[in-house]
Amino acid sequence: MEGELPAAPRGSSGPPAGDAGGDSPCALLPAEALALDGDEDDLEVFSKDASLMDMNSLSPTMPTSPLSMINQVKFEDEPDLKDLFITVDDPESHVTTIETFITYRVATQTSRGEFDSSEFEVRRRYQDFLWLKGKLEEAHPTLIIPPLPEKFVVKGMVERFNDDFIETRRRALNKFLNRIADHPTLTFSEDFKVFLTAQAGELSSHKKQGPGLLSKVGQTVRAVALSMRGVRSRPEEFTEMNDFIETFSQKINLIDKISQRIYKEEREYFDEMKEYGPIHALWSESEEDLADMLGGVASCLDRCCQATERRLCGLSEALLPVVHEYVLYSEMLMGVMRRRDHIQAELESKAEALTYKKADTDLLTEEIGKLEDKVECANTALRADWERWKQNMRNDIKSAFADTAERNIHYYEQCLATWESFLTAQSDLYAKEPPEDKP
Amino acid sequence: MEQAAPALERLLQPAPLEPLGHPDAGLEAAVGEEAEGAQDEEGPGDRTMTENNFWLKKIEISVSEAEKRTGRNAMNMQETYTAYLVETRSVEHNDGPSVLTDSLWRRYSEFELLRNYLLVYYPHIVVPPLPEKRAEFIWHKLSADNMDPDFVERRRIGLENFLLRVASHPILCRDRIFYLFLTQEGNWKEIVNETGFQLKADSRLKALNATFRVKNPDKRFTELKHYSDELQSVISHLLRVRARVADRLYGVYKVHGNYGRVFSEWSAIEKEMGDGLQSAGHHMDVYASSIDDILEDEEHYADQLKEYLFYAEALRAVCRKHELMQYDLEMAAQDLASKKQQCEELSTGTVRTFSLKGMTTKLFGQETPEQREARIKVLEEQISEGEQQLKSKNLEGREFVKNAWADIERFKEQKNRDLKEALISYAVMQISMCKKGIQVWTNAKECFSKM
Numbered sequence: 001m002e003g004e005l006p007a008a009p010r011g012s013s014g015p016p017a018g019d020a021g022g023d024s025p026c027a028l029l030p031a032e033a034l035a036l037d038g039d040e041d042d043l044e045v046f047s048k049d050a051s052l053m054d055m056n057s058l059s060p061t062m063p064t065s066p067l068s069m070i071n072q073v074k075f076e077d078e079p080d081l082k083d084l085f086i087t088v089d090d091p092e093s094h095v096t097t098i099e100t101f102i103t104y105r106v107a108t109q110t111s112r113g114e115f116d117s118s119e120f121e122v123r124r125r126y127q128d129f130l131w132l133k134g135k136l137e138e139a140h141p142t143l144i145i146p147p148l149p150e151k152f153v154v155k156g157m158v159e160r161f162n163d164d165f166i167e168t169r170r171r172a173l174n175k176f177l178n179r180i181a182d183h184p185t186l187t188f189s190e191d192f193k194v195f196l197t198a199q200a201g202e203l204s205s206h207k208k209q210g211p212g213l214l215s216k217v218g219q220t221v222r223a224v225a226l227s228m229r230g231v232r233s234r235p236e237e238f239t240e241m242n243d244f245i246e247t248f249s250q251k252i253n254l255i256d257k258i259s260q261r262i263y264k265e266e267r268e269y270f271d272e273m274k275e276y277g278p279i280h281a282l283w284s285e286s287e288e289d290l291a292d293m294l295g296g297v298a299s300c301l302d303r304c305c306q307a308t309e310r311r312l313c314g315l316s317e318a319l320l321p322v323v324h325e326y327v328l329y330s331e332m333l334m335g336v337m338r339r340r341d342h343i344q345a346e347l348e349s350k351a352e353a354l355t356y357k358k359a360d361t362d363l364l365t366e367e368i369g370k371l372e373d374k375v376e377c378a379n380t381a382l383r384a385d386w387e388r389w390k391q392n393m394r395n396d397i398k399s400a401f402a403d404t405a406e407r408n409i410h411y412y413e414q415c416l417a418t419w420e421s422f423l424t425a426q427s428d429l430y431a432k433e434p435p436e437d438k439p
Numbered sequence: 440m441e442q443a444a445p446a447l448e449r450l451l452q453p454a455p456l457e458p459l460g461h462p463d464a465g466l467e468a469a470v471g472e473e474a475e476g477a478q479d480e481e482g483p484g485d486r487t488m489t490e491n492n493f494w495l496k497k498i499e500i501s502v503s504e505a506e507k508r509t510g511r512n513a514m515n516m517q518e519t520y521t522a523y524l525v526e527t528r529s530v531e532h533n534d535g536p537s538v539l540t541d542s543l544w545r546r547y548s549e550f551e552l553l554r555n556y557l558l559v560y561y562p563h564i565v566v567p568p569l570p571e572k573r574a575e576f577i578w579h580k581l582s583a584d585n586m587d588p589d590f591v592e593r594r595r596i597g598l599e600n601f602l603l604r605v606a607s608h609p610i611l612c613r614d615r616i617f618y619l620f621l622t623q624e625g626n627w628k629e630i631v632n633e634t635g636f637q638l639k640a641d642s643r644l645k646a647l648n649a650t651f652r653v654k655n656p657d658k659r660f661t662e663l664k665h666y667s668d669e670l671q672s673v674i675s676h677l678l679r680v681r682a683r684v685a686d687r688l689y690g691v692y693k694v695h696g697n698y699g700r701v702f703s704e705w706s707a708i709e710k711e712m713g714d715g716l717q718s719a720g721h722h723m724d725v726y727a728s729s730i731d732d733i734l735e736d737e738e739h740y741a742d743q744l745k746e747y748l749f750y751a752e753a754l755r756a757v758c759r760k761h762e763l764m765q766y767d768l769e770m771a772a773q774d775l776a777s778k779k780q781q782c783e784e785l786s787t788g789t790v791r792t793f794s795l796k797g798m799t800t801k802l803f804g805q806e807t808p809e810q811r812e813a814r815i816k817v818l819e820e821q822i823s824e825g826e827q828q829l830k831s832k833n834l835e836g837r838e839f840v841k842n843a844w845a846d847i848e849r850f851k852e853q854k855n856r857d858l859k860e861a862l863i864s865y866a867v868m869q870i871s872m873c874k875k876g877i878q879v880w881t882n883a884k885e886c887f888s889k890m
Binding site for chain 1: 669
């Protein structure tokens with residue numbers, strides 16, 4: 001079974017001449033909902049100030065197509081050795097007196113020995129995913145944990161639970177779990193296994209284990225203190241890494257904004273084009289001699305309009321989600337860098353304490369030894385994961401853009417064919433031969 | 440031109456006040472001939488005329504330049520306007536060199552004056568329209584400012600097109616005022632005004648009245664009016680949507696240009712991906728800038744449609760004139776009928792119709808037989824006059840319908856030809872745009888794949 005079960009397709013049997021939202025093969029998000037800095041005059045120059053960029057979470061979605069499945073299920077490491085398949089689908093709304101929330105079905109198929117069975121099906125809500133992420137971060141502070149979709153949309157969405165939002169989130173959650181499954185270390189996390197297999201009651205009791213509230217508070221206080229202190233001698237390689245991440249984060253955010261804007265403009269172009277063909281058809285009704293030609297133009301425009309719709313879908317399924325995931329990744333990475341620094345800062349502060357002989361030196365020396373190991377582990381883990389992450393990033397970005405380029409080529413080819421056959425038909429008419437291919 | 444001059448003068452009669460005043464068989468025949476004789480050559484810049492037109496040699500007309508000027512207007516206030524250089528060239532032989540024969544400056548208001556004059560003196564002709572006075576159906580990037588160089592340039596082309604259309608019209612090209620427009624810069628306005636054409640123009644109110652009250656207009660004109668309304672409505676709608684589509688398309692293309700800059704900055708921190716990103720970015724820039732030419736071409740297409748949008752109004756003008764003449768005729772017939780009836784009543788002594796005279800007679804006593812005789816005589820004279828008038832109005836009306844319809848047929852042919860050409864050129868533009876798109880994205884895809 002592949003990584004993702006196709007969700008119930010919404011009218012996906014070929015491109016209809018459909019309108020908004022529900023009718024089209026891909027749930028095209030209405031342009032307003034994208035909530036961009038509508039700076040209409042500033043088409044050519046985007047603000048260089050990264051802080052102005054919205055985290056537009058909504059990448060409009062669509063049900064699966066083979067191409068999208070390839071993008072979703074891009075398993076970088078060992079495609080042949082995959083033994084864990086996960087899908088997230090079937091969102092369901094639950095209403096209680098306190099709140100309303102959505103649960104998703106998480107279906108797992110595996111051949112791994114450590115799992116009690118080969119198939120599992122559980123229902124999880126967003127909070128549960130958050131919990132899992134937290135646990136993974138705790139256990140592996142310097143590993144690059146896959147990002148989760150945002151908790152809330154910043155602005156623009158009227159209702160938290162509209163279909164497009166849920167679908168986007170579902171896909172992102174699916175991606176999240178599959179990325180974990182592919183990660184050489186994270187895939188064996190016990191919390192991950194529990195997440196995938198435990199029924200509702202079991203999960204909540206599992207969640208209650210682990211460090212209590214007080215110790216968590218203590219950790220936080222220490223963390224704040226240490227971060228105030230900062231790290232003294234960060235190894236060069238991590239400074240470089242940090243610089244890269246900063247620049248990358250800036251650029252990927254810009255690219256996210258640009259891509260969302262392109263989607264918006266194309267969406268509005270599509271909306272206008274929908275009217276364009278019919279006007280020509282209307283005109284042809286009041287003409288005699290020109291009627292055929294006008295009708296021909298009308299149908300060309302309609303076809304181009306349909307091709308535009310397909311192009312839009314392509315953008316929303318192949319490019320936007322990928323770029324947005326890397327926006328979230330870049331935030332994640334900054335967190336990873338901070339945690340690494342934090343670990344090193346811990347070591348440094350203990351080492352400092354030793355030099356001032358503040359406390360029991362034997363105890364301190366032992367602690368320092370442990371911390372040195374900890375730092376070493378953290379750095380090694382990060383180093384390896386960093387290389388892995390960069391490799392994946394390159395592949396993902398490359399194929400997302402190459403795919404987009406391919407779709408654009410396809411779009412123009414379709415339009416070209418339409419207009420060329422129209423012209424051929426016209427010249428056939430002039431040559432007084434029966435036109436072979438009426439557009 | 441010396442040899443041609445006397446011949447020209449003979450050909451160029453001053454524009455007849457009512458070109459259809461007399462049943463002129465010769466005029467009809469000439470109309471038929473001219474319609475065949477004056478075929479346009481391809482290409483708006485080179486429209487030449489054949490010998491049937493008023494110059495024995497072929498001529499070329501162009502509006503070649505536009506210049507900003509300041510001057511004083513009628514109220515002695517400073518104003519800025521644009522003047523256009525109208526050049527006329529005559530060509531000896533088919534491919535021979537063209538010689539500049541006339542060159543003068545005209546402003547838009549003078550073109551308007553010329554056209555208004557033609558409208559009055561040739562009511563049966565579908566008079567070519569002028570380019571728009573103010574920019575309409577504009578999209579985001581274009582300016583609505585009349586002084587904007589792009590607008591001025593498009594207007595220059597539109598004015599040239601107007602002159603060429605007039606010059607290639609079998610009847611309009613013979614007009615003396617038109618000839619003077621091309622050849623005599625100073626004093627031309629005075630000459631036009633001296634014709635007194637403004638006075639001869641039908642009042643708007645009169646025309647409106649006729650439109651509502653006419654009982655029996657020629658059905659073809661009613662249909663034509665309906666058609667011209669539809670044409671105007673559909674073309675306006677089309678132009679509005681086109682402008683919006685252009686706006687959006689511009690946005691799509693231009694936003695891609697931002698990729699170029701960002702990819703370039705990003706490539707600085709990448710080792711393997713760097714080159715691919717950089718060159719892909721370049722292609723995004725190419726893509727973004729390609730839209731400018733594409734939309735400029737499309738603007739010309741829009742102008743072609745606009746011309747026919749304005750032609751719809753010219754069609755309606757001809758219909759209105761017909762309605763006016765028909766109404767006039769109906770009123771004259773009605774008047775005649777009532778006079779005849781009055782006369783009959785007076786002679787036979789029976790009063791069937793109400794008349795003031797009848798009432799006063801009843802009230803104040805009968806009139807004398809002599810008085811009655813006198814009145815009958817007057818009426819009989821009036822009736823006789825009226826019958827003459829009715830006959831000539833009838834004839835006028837029929838002439839008008841025949842000649843107008845001939846021009847309308849000519850116009851229809853022209854319209855179908857022109858619009859077909861325009862639509863085909865639109866298809867060609869789309870094809871070119873698609874090909875460019877394919878090329879750019881193919882290049883970009885290659886760069887991405889190499890990343």
